[in-house]
Amino acid sequence: xxxxxxxxxxxxxxxxxxxxxxxxxxxxxxxxxxxxxxxxxxxxxxxxxxxxxxxxxxxxxxxxxxxxxxxxxxxxxxxxxxxxxxxxxxxxxxxxxxxxxxxxxxxxxxxxx
Amino acid sequence: xxxxxxxxxxxxxxxxxxxxxxxxxxxxxxxxxxxxxxxxxxxxxxxxxxxxxxxxxxxxxxxxxxxxxxxxxxxxxxxxxxxxxxxxxxxxxxxxxxxxxxxxxxxxxxxx
Numbered sequence: 001x002x003x004x005x006x007x008x009x010x011x012x013x014x015x016x017x018x019x020x021x022x023x024x025x026x027x028x029x030x031x032x033x034x035x036x037x038x039x040x041x042x043x044x045x046x047x048x049x050x051x052x053x054x055x056x057x058x059x060x061x062x063x064x065x066x067x068x069x070x071x072x073x074x075x076x077x078x079x080x081x082x083x084x085x086x087x088x089x090x091x092x093x094x095x096x097x098x099x100x101x102x103x104x105x106x107x108x109x110x111x112x113x
Numbered sequence: 114x115x116x117x118x119x120x121x122x123x124x125x126x127x128x129x130x131x132x133x134x135x136x137x138x139x140x141x142x143x144x145x146x147x148x149x150x151x152x153x154x155x156x157x158x159x160x161x162x163x164x165x166x167x168x169x170x171x172x173x174x175x176x177x178x179x180x181x182x183x184x185x186x187x188x189x190x191x192x193x194x195x196x197x198x199x200x201x202x203x204x205x206x207x208x209x210x211x212x213x214x215x216x217x218x219x220x221x222x223x224x225x
Contacts, residue, residue, distance in 0.1 A: 031211070042218060043157070043203060048211035056211040091157065101147065102213065106156035 002026040006092050006105035013082055013112055021077045021108045023092030032075045033093040033102065034067065036060070043091070049075065082112045117206050119216035127224050128196055134189040134219050136204030145207040146187040148178055151218075152200045160202075163187065174198070196225045 005024040013019050025032050034046040047057040049067055066078045075094075079086055089109050093102040120135035138144065148160040161172025168180040178189045187204060204216040 033212070035213075043205075043213075043215040045212040045214070050211070058212070101159055101162045103159070104149075104157040 002103070004092055004094055004103050004105035006090075006108050008108060009106065010109045011111070013110070015084060015112055016081050019079050019082055019110060021079075021090050021092075021110070023075045023077070023105055024073050025075055025092065025094030026103055027073070029094035029096055029103070031055075031095045031097065032067075032069070033095075034077045035091045035093065035104075036088040037091065037107075038085075038088040046077075046090075079110075082110075084112050086110060087112045117204055117214050117216040119202075119204050119219050121219045122217070123220045123222070125222045125224065126194060129193050130223075132189075132191045132194045132198070132221065134202055134204075134221070136187045136189065136216055137185050138187070138204075138206045138214075139185065140206060140208055143209060145209070146178075146180060147205040147207070147213065148172065148176070148187075148189050149203045149205060149215075150200045151203065157203065160189070194221075194223050196223050199223045 004026060007022045032049040035043050036046055037043045045058050047061045047067055048055045064080045068076050087110060089107045091107045092105040095102045116139050118137045146163040149157045150160050151157050160176050161170050161178055163170045163180045171177045176191050178187055180187050199222050201218045201220050203218045205213040207213050
């Protein structure tokens with residue numbers, strides 16, 4: 001069964017540092033997403049990406065965040081200057097269309113110290 | 114505010130017991146409905162989804178859910194749980210836009 005792959009599985013970074021979280025979506029999917037889950041809280045939408053541009057973003061997704069599809073396979077989330085409150089599990093997801101049903105990756109646990 | 118509500122925060126039950134998890138949403142109009150499961154240390158997996166048609170949908174691992182439009186509900190059920198069903202369960206709603214809105218999740222603990 002096709003999978004969404006995320007790397008690394010766990011990243012520890014110092015406050016103020018830049019981090020890049022990487023995702024390889026399923027190859028024939030066209031829509032890509034990032035969600036996050038702060039420990040003990042609900043899964044929150046961050047951003048969706050289609051046709052090489054952001055299609056929707058939440059209020060969480062401020063100027064510190066950016067997404068990119070640098071080549072035909074990777075989909076990245078960059079946080080320019082991490083804050084303690086950015087510590088969370090970040091999930092990448094992809095889908096064939098925008099409401100078919102998403103396939104999630106296993107997540108990257110980001111810890112900002 | 115528009116939201117997805119899951120009624121139970123933590124459910125504890127014994128093997129072979131029946132399970133029902135409640136989910137209500139407050140969006141008007143057409144919605145697509147999902148239940149995801151997250152086993153300990155693993156990623157979110159799709160259990161089942163409803164887009165249209167028969168409001169009783171069957172998913173993987175013996176789960177089913179019923180969409181009741183008049184009640185804005187999409188409750189998840191399983192007639193007989195197993196220890197391996199211990200996990201966190203998330204209801205999610207898509208309104209035809211680009212995102213899923215998740216409920217807070219229900220932790221299910223099945224005792225052997």
